[in-house]
Amino acid sequence: MTDATEAPDESLLRLGAAYGVVPDYWGFDGTLHQVSAATLVAVLGSLGVDASSPERIALAIAHVEDMPWRRTLPPVVVLRQGRHTHVPVHVRHGDPVEAWLELDPESGGGRLEVTQADVPVPPRTVDGTLIGRATFTLPTDLPLGWHELHASGPSADARCAVVVTPGRLELPEPLRDGRAWGFMAQLYSVRSRASWGIGDLADLGDLAWLSARTCGADFLLVNPLHAAEPVEPMTPSPYLPSTRRFVNPLYIRVEDVRETAYLSAADRALVEWAAEPALALGADPGPIDRDTAWTAKKSALEVVYAAPRSAARQAELDEYRELEGQGLEDFALWCALAERYAGREWPPAARDASSELVAQARVELQDRVDFYVWLQWVADQQLGAAQRAALEGGMTVGIMHDLAVGAHADGADAWALASVLAQGATVGAPPDMYNQKGQNWSQPPWLPEGLARAAYRPYRDMLRSVLRHAGAIRIDHIIGLFRLWWIPAGAEPSQGAYVRYDHEALIGILALEAHRAGAVVIGEDLGVFEPWVRDYLTERGVLGTSILWFEKGHDDKPLAPEHYRRLALATVTTHDLPPTAGYLADEHVALRDRLGLLDEPVAVVRQASRAEREAMLATLRERDLVDSDPSEREVVEALHQLIAQTPAVLIGVSLADAVGERRTQNQPGTDREYPNWKVPLADGAGQLVFVEDLFDHARLRSLVTALNRALHPGADED
Template sequence: MTDDTPTPALTELAEAHGIATSYWSFFGDRVTVPATTLQAVLRSMGVAVGSDAEITAALDDIQEEPWRRLLPASLVSRPGARVLLVHVADGHDVTLSIALEDGSWRDLPVPPQEATARTVDGAPVWRLQIPVPVDLPLGWHTVHAWQRPFGGDVNRTASAPFVITPERLPAPPTRPGRRRGWGLMAQLYSVRSRASWGMGDFADLADLAAVAGAEGADFLLVNPIHAAEVTSPIEPSPYLPATRRFLAPLYVRPEDIREVAYLTPTERAVVEAARTPVAATDDDPTRIDRDAVWAAKRLALDAIFLAPLSTGRRAELDAFIAREGQPLQDFALWCALEEHYDGAPRPDDARDISSPLVAELRAQLTTRVDFHIWLQWVADQQVERSQAAAKASGMTIGVMHDLAVGVHTQGSDAWSLRGMYAPRMTVGAPADMYNQQGQNWNQPPWLAPALAEAGYAPLRDMIRTLLRHAGALRIDHVIGLFRLWWIPAGLSPAAGTYVRYDHEAMIGVLALEAHRASAVLIGEDLGNVEPWVRDYLSARGILGTSVLWFEREGEGFRPPEHYRESLLATVNTHDLPPTAGYLADEHVALRARLGLLTRPVEVELAEADAERGAMLALLRERGLLGGEASEQQVIEALNVLITASPSQLLGVALVDAVGERRTQNQPGTDKEYPNWQVPLADGAGAAVLLDDLATHPRFVSLLSAVDAAL
């Protein structure tokens, strides 16, 4: 057997690139990462490791590379929190200035200091450490450097993004007389109205927000609305999008586009004919068919796109195009290419955005590119209206969007931003008690150096899109901004390792954009997250998350009074069955039906019964539940229980408010269960439509109970 233990030099090189060479497993074991894994990760970063000589050369290069640069690729810092490293040739001095975002300039003094030196490429280089001034304004600035020999003229210049981020975000806003807020959580695609096209859409988002706001809710959290494929089959998981920068036109309500009002009767008939078959499924409780919905909407949208725009509307579209820049053009081109090659072989050159073939197709497919640009403008306007409706209803926060961990390996971002992602790598999770082989999420990881070279613009622009018309953002798997589990192609998820990121920069960019949007940030920090990460996020004003069923203390449940203050606290999550299903052991029964149990079903049921008994006992001890209680009373008591916590935000699941039992997503399955395709229904399996929510007895009762308890 070949020894796969890494050499000391390989270990040092991996650590220098932020790659974990060992880690503590879920089961408490110290795992040494094999050499093959470290080599594969390094190669994906562009590091040659084919021989001992190459490893030694790469180690020298990673140590000397910063010294070869007058300025770093970029710097993201809180005021006064970091230092700017400047590397100056021996016998030279340097002048520094900052071009502030508002167009003004400010000199950056070089204080007296004992500089350190290193010989690089045969010549001495001095390192200066320049403190970030504490009084710099927040924003996206640029630092400039001019190097000159003593008494001579400038012989070298450099510039770099210089980003100053807030120290801490403020607490979430609240309604007058309240110290914290609460909101509704929903899977938007599942919430249909009588005007829907077979699945929930942006118009339904506005109406659902208005209904919840009228009941006292401060926010509406929905699943990610990132764009998916534009050809069948459309990926059902909102957490595996084609791009995180742009919106899903699948959620557009065609009739809400202004130009529909000016269609001829014949043209309007095309829209109505497209809607009729999918609208007939609005009260079907069995399954959402995204492919059918998109096929119908695309017919209608193609017809509406041909309607001429007024001068004012054209000006609005042109302004949108100018604001979104080249990334919008590239995304629209990707959509057009997907249509162009739908079902046909695709040449390798089409997978390279810089190839002559793609340039030729960009010109050839101009009309379809314009169509997808127009679609993004339409989607942006409809999301804007949903946030306006949320705020008009009295919500203090409004729509809370969800940011997926990453993107599909064959999606738009992976194509147009290929240099930002590690090739032959995917992201996932190491083994745990539920997934003993680990998990592979089929998403390419960011390359940290590439992000820094780009001044974190791809991350910034993604966040700006989501926060442009929202009051909050939930970040799925927020630990991914600190470190991600990389899996080399061809290896199992268990053979991966962690790769670290500059979390100060990543979190800083999010905080700056949230500050500018007056938005709240929530990081999903469930599972294997180091305590210091939660402390760090809390110190930055970023809320964590809590799920009642996961809050254990000793042999029982943690009293809600012991929860963290900096939290969005909820009873359940979309990866669990709704509470009605949980109380009925659906989480055991479903896994048993799918063959996912690793223990006998009797053991699982006994454990679930004990867990449920402990929770019911806690509710009775607190006087929240009588001796004989209905399912609805238990669900209300559970939601009232978490109002005793000091947590700054509370979330109520829409599925709990109508008695739904089916889970939206069963982890560990793909085709075995209709993940992310379950329409909203009640406990009897009857579809629940948005039009009826405002008078739905269970919905009104649960929301009223939570609102009254605050």
């Protein structure tokens, strides 16, 4: 047994380095922290590597060093377009081998011969066989896309994916020399009077269209719309979904499903009866009740699902099903199994997607599988309608979707993608200024080697589904595409280690899929990260994230707006902080104190917050944005005018800020202690604000006027 504080020896460090496990890290306080041997052993175990003894470590080192030579071809090759790339091909020493490329049909298709380069490499004995390495050169003019490399010979018959990615993801034409601003909304919290107790995809389309037409907004950023469990209790956090690929059918507007209009009187009565409990929640200022809303919608949607579809509608459904393929079938089956075992422990065989029990369930539960496939098709259609409404309203970007870091450890992705997700570890973050005990996000991380073996297809398929109806995508914690903080099972969040990923592959594929979708990519690059990461993202055309309160100069004072990055989404606040009115009132300190989340005395933290606020007010006064005694509304507007003075290409405005809301949507580090992700949109007086009234709200109109004046000082006012 390794002592919890014992430092790793040289062989353990060598093995960790081979698998990308980092033995130390710089904390938010500027201190270099060493990772214990016990943590390294546990993290390696989650990677499938036995490092429990010196003998096991020696065997693991020998295995990982021989691993590339055991493969005829690498599992995948990801390269930037226009770059010179060599690919190693391993065969018995002295055997001939030829190689060629089958080009992506989406890039024109065809066969292309690949030439062997004169790169002498000594052979290596692996498992008693002398293995040689031939090196082939890929052409520099390969088109973007997913190609396939073949190798053939007496001891070679292999293929691998070759993914050619853009060197840089270019901004759409309107943003290359211009700027854009938009609202940021937690969709579930923004209800209309027609909503079933929760904001939905019809509300999303209305929000986008009205934002563009009445305010001049160019985008609407929404929380992740990923699917949660299909049964009660539904996990409220949009950042802890069952799957990141598919949509939560909770967001479907039942009345907008075409077949609803043609229901019989009896069936229509069933839908109206199902809606009553959910519609009654519309005026409730208390926490959002997802379970009641979903129970109502599910009952109604089952009635609509049973109604006949036209031949054209059925053909559309069939095409969608074929497009999403096995991933959709597996997700729908998981939903059906979740129903079958609701409220009780799943049998071990049911947790194995490849088991005989699951194969039998796929047959037995076919109608429920079909139902959950249909739900995704309906949600996809309504997402498409929302994006069209955004663009027709005049937005240059449209809906900006949000991609969570990972999915629930007991969810559909963990079940269907077990071969590419780690067991025995979860993702989180080391301690930082706002979360001084660290964070555990309860999500299994990608296995770097597993992803490569799968040629990154699960990652690609997820991106394609999310990007289908997106003008932009925000990647939560994009630093996780470079390295993730792995926390061994049973350990505290502070007792983890970073594991590195092939960021060249992950960022490249992200850029390729966004390029094909015509979408902008924004990376949430906050927290503890290595300085070169931001430069790399800028080089690849990925926008960063600048939060006003976090941007500091060398003197620890607020960063002057002219020193902000251009390639960034700049905002005053974020969903993990209280709205600005609450932040100015020290709600972030008071709430963490009430919940026991502070490591320092509350008086010390409150004093630091007061000093931060005074420094910000001094900056606003220096720039003549407020007078000596501004109101709360004037300060909020001035803060948005301040970020309008930055060169940032995108400016985001929280809807909560626009109406004067004070309550935070999410308090990191809590689960049941605070009603995270359940707070309906209200103004500073606690009065609910509905979509129908939102754009006539005096405070919103005043903020929009101030922001547009700052962004377009020479333009006429409305």
